[in-house]
Amino acid sequence: MFYIHCPYCDEYRDEEEFAPKGQAHIARPEDPETCSDEEWGAYLFFRDNPRGIHHELWVHAIGCRKFFNITRNSASYAILETYRMGEQPRFSAEHPEGEPAEHGAAVNVVDEAGRVAGQEGVKA
Amino acid sequence: MSDITYGQVATFNTHPEAAIPSESPLSVAFNQISVSTPAPAVNHASGVRLEEKAFLGHLILRGGAIVLDEAVRKVLGISLPGQPLGLALDESGERSVQWLSPDEWLLIVPGGEEFEVEQRLRDALGDAHYAIVDASGGQTLVSLEGEKARELLMKSTNYDVHPSNFPVGKAVSVVFAKSSLILRRPAEDRYELVLRRSFADYLYRWILDAGAEYGIGVQR
């Protein structure tokens, strides 16, 4: 049984509360109308299946019901990090020990500012 | 006519004016768990006391924390819990606001108040971007008290309900008896469960079964 850190609830919760939703960071083509069949097919159907570090989309289905990302090792099942939507991973196949801290921190600062701006936008 | 339209939103009072009987989600099993078995009553040896707080007003609030906080403080005098898993009560303890997710809160008020509270919140929120949904008919609240209440929870959920992890003022949505519910700790000696209508009967029977060894009693 795993305990997974939900970045929104901000605590470790039982694996049972979560559901995996496949590969993370898949960008929808900007203009689907101009995609070739091959490009559109790759977007819809083709997924990486690496042995090793993989970024995945998960949902805290029986908690806050928010989607978030997990960097996971598909060979050892080790979870290296969880992070919110819109943030970038610190661990990757290129950086299995993690990128320098200032990179991750910078991403978080941008995200924090974005969230506050979003709330103020709501207020306006 | 009690229907009022706010911009594009039509609201209506879910309490019918005519005397149409309402039934709580637990009405079938609450008094009689089977034809021959009445629900156990509370006595001096009851290690757990269960009481349904039926027909409360449950409102789901969605939107930005800042605007909702302002409106809820104005209307009810409660600060919106900004931290994840927070639960805040007013002075009487009858009204509460709980964090559900970063843009979603559950507001529970005494039954019959919900329509007026919803209207006052809509007035306070003006043209902000938000949603209020009356979920009163979809769920019910059950309170558990007694020295064995925590033991009963430990049998039913994987969530760590030790006071070090689950202090007063915390509320979580968790797996419970293979189903799910909202688990709240509004006071030192009381837990609250928010059950969805479709699972209420099953969960009630589970709780009675799990509480049998502690002499669970149902307060009527």
Ligand SMILES: [Zn+2]
């Ligand atoms: Zn969560």
